[in-house]
Amino acid sequence: NAGVMQNPRHLVRRRGQEARLRCSPMKGHSHVYWYRQLPEEGLKFMVYLQKENIIDESGMPKERFSAEFPKEGPSILRIQQVVRGDSAAYFCASSLDRTGEYGYTFGSGTRLTVV
Amino acid sequence: GEDVEQSLFLSVREGDSSVINCTYTDSSSTYLYWYKQEPGAGLQLLTYIFSNMDMKQDQRLTVLLNKKDKHLSLRIADTQTGDSAIYFCAESIRKLTFGSGTQLTVLP
Numbered sequence: 001n002a003g004v005m006q007n008p009r010h011l012v013r014r015r016g017q018e019a020r021l022r023c024s025p026m027k028g029h030s031h032v033y034w035y036r037q038l039p040e041e042g043l044k045f046m047v048y049l050q051k052e053n054i055i056d057e058s059g060m061p062k063e064r065f066s067a068e069f070p071k072e073g074p075s076i077l078r079i080q081q082v083v084r085g086d087s088a089a090y091f092c093a094s095s096l097d098r099t100g101e102y103g104y105t106f107g108s109g110t111r112l113t114v115v
Numbered sequence: 116g117e118d119v120e121q122s123l124f125l126s127v128r129e130g131d132s133s134v135i136n137c138t139y140t141d142s143s144s145t146y147l148y149w150y151k152q153e154p155g156a157g158l159q160l161l162t163y164i165f166s167n168m169d170m171k172q173d174q175r176l177t178v179l180l181n182k183k184d185k186h187l188s189l190r191i192a193d194t195q196t197g198d199s200a201i202y203f204c205a206e207s208i209r210k211l212t213f214g215s216g217t218q219l220t221v222l223p
Contacts, residue, residue, distance in 0.1 A: 108157040
């Protein structure tokens, strides 16, 4: 079991470009969560998805950000027209169910730098 | 609402015990977690406790939960330099809500 896989590990984008971050959950996990960590800060919840459905997007900025978790393939966090303030580490976590009884496993993150 | 608070910094000498404290606001939290983050790395789950428990011990780690005061602590016995990292507590109500993290520095 390879754990939660995120790619790329590092991503550099110019202002105005699009960033696509991928997350493959642990085998058997159908619940995926995205978090953002700004420099020197804690993790802030963005969105919770369960196969093909967005369950909670209360932490997602209203514009430019979107997330999906298709039936086949990884979950994608998409940031359009990136700005310098989007520079952060983006972490994905997966869980077996929504109760948290079995814990949440995190990936190593994607560090986005907007230049 | 969900709010988790931690002190920002803690320094201890190698071999001493470290105690990292956390308070949370939502009494309906079912599980409470401790994660460790080393520089440039992701989050590693250290331990977690179900809300109907008072204490959980796992080797050098002891978690204490005071549900009445909504206070959670992590004690690391015989702290080593490899324990230097940021420690996050988190509560779970359908998703994880994190504290701001405590930077633990272990001095030789």
